[in-house]
Amino acid sequence: LFEHMTKAMANDRAKHNILPLSKFCLMQITRQRVRPAMDVNTTETCPACFGTGVVKSSILFTDSLERKVDCLVNRHHVKKFTLHVHPYVAAYLNKGLFSLSWQWKMKYSHGLKIIPDQSLAFLEYRFYDGDKNEVDMKDEQEIKG
Known part of the structure; x- marks a missing residue:
């Protein structure tokens, strides 16, 4: 045999x-595998529109937010700003002693404040500068890390 x-x-x-x-x-x-692994799709159906559209995976949402914070601080030189997110996302970002929001404050800016906003969808966010003017970061090119 x-x-x-x-x-x-x-x-x-x-x-x-x-x-x-x-x-x-x-x-x-x-x-050992000869062919490379297939392209992995990390999108999922949108919970807000019940599958008529596609959004990025919610697993990658906090990584995307961190890249936006990095861009806002390092490229646009904004030091004091608030991040408005859905209350569930705000709770996730603020949970624990060394929460993500604490880590971001230490890494990027001490002027970061996360505000829960019930009017926002689950994966929606808004940045506001120190003068409470909205900073549009949706079209900002992300640097893949």
Whole structure:
């Protein structure tokens, strides 16, 4: 059986390893993948429009927000600003002793304040500068980290 399997796997382009039968009559075969992994789609159906549109995955939302905060502080040089988000997102950002909002304050700006806003959708956000003027960050190009 072992010799037959090695002959059968001889034409396989992938790097492989075949071990002889164990005392339980099990054969172990390892095989390295030749083709690269397929493109992974990280979008999901929109909960607000019940599947008529597609939004970015909610898992990546906080990463996107952090890139926007970084852009606002380092490119636009805004030091004091507030971030208005849905109350659930605000609770997530503020939870714990070393919360995400605390980490962002230490890393980017001590003037960051996160405000829960019931009128916003779950994955919607708004930035306001120190003079309470809205800063449009929706069209800002994100730097992939």
